[in-house]
Structures are given as structure tokens and as C-alpha cells.
Amino acid sequence: MENNSPKIAELEVLLFHYGEPLPMKKISRLIGVKESECKELVGVLASSLQNNEYSGLMILEDGDAVQLVSKPGLASVNEKLTKEEFREELTPAGLEALTIIAYLGPIPRMTLDYIRGVNSSFTLRALLMRGLIERSESAKRKNIYEYKVSFDFLKHMGLGSIQELPEYEKYKDILSKFDVPQIA
Amino acid sequence: MENNSPKIAELEVLLFHYGEPLPMKKISRLIGVKESECKELVGVLASSLQNNEYSGLMILEDGDAVQLVSKPGLASVNEKLTKEEFREELTPAGLEALTIIAYLGPIPRMTLDYIRGVNSSFTLRALLMRGLIERSESAKRKNIYEYKVSFDFLKHMGLGSIQELPEYEKYKDILSKFDVPQIA
């Protein structure tokens, strides 16, 4: 295997420069590698940062995009740097919706309503406004929005990716286990 | 010698966060070490980054100030990203935010978020970087920024003033009714 380190350094520089979550597609194009290879590079950089105790940085990742952030363990310095405007308190309805979206996302509102037994439109709107979830048009069905948690959600939870949620795999497929009829 | 790695990681986070050159004095205060010790930490971080071929970052020391920047060989990929980003047309989110700011400006981010039903932080930053909007501190409320379109933007659209926007009064009226409700 050829030496990947220059590509990995380029990847880190891109994330450092851009600051916000950078789509994997863009990264692949900019550093001139295939998307599958790009995922690998992200993995190498992530574990290199994680294992380097001198480094205060880490990778956030959701499959589509990557962001460079500070490690959650460095609470004392983090406290001094974080502005009050980033404070987000959760209501019970917000917590409930976020939990289901975190594990099952991307999901349409209908599925969320079905599981919660309530109409979630205002809760979703509030979470969107606060940047804790994102919506995008469903790949399968036009005019249907799907919701998933955002990178900011990961930052409040201190998680590197959604897969780090406990029992993620168990919950991910929960709907199929209960013989739920066709919803959304 | 005690284990310095948490302090070094904190130092990196500080530099990552501020971006600009930080005086050694400020660093020592923020991470709670003596200035002499701080110099040592900077030295360790600098050589750790230098020797790590996976890392695209380095320490730049200028007199008494320290900055985290990308390694010199890697600047071209950043330039590519910047150019691409600004050459791109505005996204639907960008167009929407810009329009609301044009008709309602100066408005705080909260009002924009409320009307759009999604968080606008990233979109606002992108519009600011493109010089299409400007921000200033609210005259009424401290620590609240308000946004309005830039003079350059108006000129580019062939408008002498905001009032020349099509159906300005009508839409300003309609949108003003949807201002954020006064809630704690």
C-alpha cells in the first residue's frame, strides 16, 4: 500500500480551514481520491487523533460529512471557550423526539408521530430551529422530509458519531422486530 | 516530570478555537500554568505536530504570540476549497435567508430562524463571507447581532435602496407579523 500520510495531512488541513462539517464527496474531489478511499483516510485520521494524547482534537462523522472538533474530555478549557449562546436545554417532548431521531434517523415525521403517539410538527420545528436536527428530502420519496440528528447534537452528547450511542444496532432495527405495518 | 499531555491537548484546543495568534500570557492564564512552563508546552506541541506525518497542522511562533496554522506545503488544497465554495451559486437556504434579511433587516438571527423554521447560523456566516450581508450589534439589546443586506449587494441587484425591492411594503408587513413570540 502506498503512503497515505500526505493525503491524511491534506484532509486535516481542509477540515481545519473549513471549520463546518465538510461533505465526504467534496473532500474526495479536493484531495483526489475515491469516496471509499476517503472514508478510510477519515478513519485513519480519526484514530490517529484519538490515540495521540498530545492532541486536543478529534473527528466527528456521520457517514456523509466530517468535522474537526475539540475532544470532549477537555472540559475545563472547553468551558472557558464555549459561549452562552450555545446553551440548549431539552424539554421532555424534545428529548423524546431526539432519542427516536438519533436511533432511527433519517426518518419521516409520520414514523416519529406513530412511535410517539403525538403530532410532532412543532417539536420538530423547535429542534430544527435550534440546530439539533437536520432535514432533507427523502431519497426514495419526493416531497417527504426525513430528519436526522445534527453534528451539534453530537457535541452536546460528547459522541464522535451516532453509532457510539449504546445499543445502537439493537434500536436501529427495532421497527422490523415488531411487525409494524407499512408506515411512511 | 509529571504528565503534561492534558495541558498540551488543552493548548492545542485554545489555538484551534481562537485561530489568531495568541500571546503567551493569555495562554498561561487560560490553561493555568506559569509562562515559563507554557513555553515548554508550546515546544512539545510544535515538535509533536512537526513529527506527525498524518498531521497537516503546525505551530507558528511570532515573537511572544503563538498560532496554529496549516503546514506550508498544504496551502493549495485550501485555496481550491475556498475558490470552489465562493464560485458556487447560493443554495436555496442562502437565497431564502438573504431575501428575508433584505425585506426585514436589520433582524436578529432568532427572528430569521423563527421565520425559516431552521437554524441559520451556518447560512448567515456564508452570506457574511460573501459580502452579501453585514452584521452589527443591536442598538436595543446588548450582545445581540442584527443582520441586513450590504450596500454592495443592493448595488449589484441594481437597487438604489431597500425600499426599491419589489413589493417591499407588502412583504415587510406580512413577515413582521411572524416575529418571534415573547417567551422567556
Next chain:
Amino acid sequence: MSYELTLPHYAGPLDKLLELIEEKKMEITEISLAVVTADFLDYLRKLEGEHLDPILVTDFLVIASKLVLIKSRALLPSLEISEDEELDIKNLEARLKIYAEFKLAKDYLRKNWSDMPKMSSRVLFMSLGPSFYPPSNLKKDDFVNILATITNELQRIFKPVEIVKTEIINLKKKIEEIIQKLTSKPTIFKDLAEKGSRNELVVIFLAILHLIKDQLINVEQAKNFHEITIVKKEKVG
């Protein structure tokens, strides 16, 4: 926003249902759902009394109507129900089980959530200053189109809430009607359903369960598969 802001301490209908079943130390089954139906309706009436967000009350009523269907079948085994309704019953069971599963996950999120983010990131292009890059995909006329879309969407979202769907008839009115219709002589239950639609039957049942709670009437069912007769209770004293 009212849902989020005015009701932070109110649980949703499934939450309440689960709580009632757990109080009775029962598993989630059709039987246990029938058992807690009256308690659920009782709670719903309390909610209504507090003049809460109509959306919340509607959410409760939707679940209530399914419960009453379950209860109806438990009381009246001869009751014929459609495939859709059968599915509805099975669904409610499944939904409640899924909801129960998510309770643990919810606890995890609650415990690990930090109001302030635990990680920080940099803003977009932190090291660059602003310059001028006007969009070429924006013409003056586009403004009005964009604004029309936004205002339509806002009006759709903030329109006055339809309090209860047409399917769900106003409970209190129905209760009054039933009381008026009730004479001292026995009335056949099905005579109460004027149009005889399933939904109306369900609502009547709901109303009757209220009345049972109020001890205004007695429900007598001579035998399984027999029709229920309703007698107005004589006021004592």
C-alpha cells in the same frame, strides 16, 4: 410552539398508557389495554378540564378511540370489527412496546446531555475575511417568488388548529345527549347510535364509560353476546 412551551410537564398519551399498565404490573397486551381504558379516559377528561393545548387533547383522543374499540370488543365479543380496526388494535400494542423500548434510550440521552456542548468547532473559513462574491442565480423577480413560498408555508404552519377531527365528536355534547335520551325505561344500546357508524358507536362507548365513572347510569349485560341495556340511575335521597 405551544406544545413545546406550554406543556413541558405533560406526558404524551402513550407515556400515560404505559404508566397505567405498569402500575397494574401487567404486560402490554390487548387485555391489559382493555383494563386500563377507563383510567385513561379519566385522565383525558382531567386534561380537557384544564383547557390544554387542543393538539395534545386530540392526540389523547386518537389513542382513546382505539382503546375504546379494544374495550368495546372486550365487553361485547359479538361486536364485528373491520380488518382495519383489527390492525389498529394490533398496532397500538406494537407501538406501545416500541415506545417502552425507547424509554431506556431516552434515559441515556437525558443523563448524557450537556446543555453546553462538550466539544467546540471553528466557524466557516475562520481565517478568511469577507470579500464580495455576488450570486448570479438571483434576479430581482426571484425575491417575490421566494417570499410567496415562505409566507404560504408560515400560514400553513400557524393556521388555527382544528381542535378535533370530524371523526371525533365532541365528547361532552355527546354525554349530554345520552343523558337526555335516557329515560327510566331500558334503552337498547344500539338505538343510541343514530347513524350507526362505527366511530359514533365508539364515541358513545367513550361517553358511557364516562357516565359509569360518574355513576349516573348502570350498564347491564345479561350474558355475553347479549345486547347491553342502559338504565338511568335513580337519584338517591
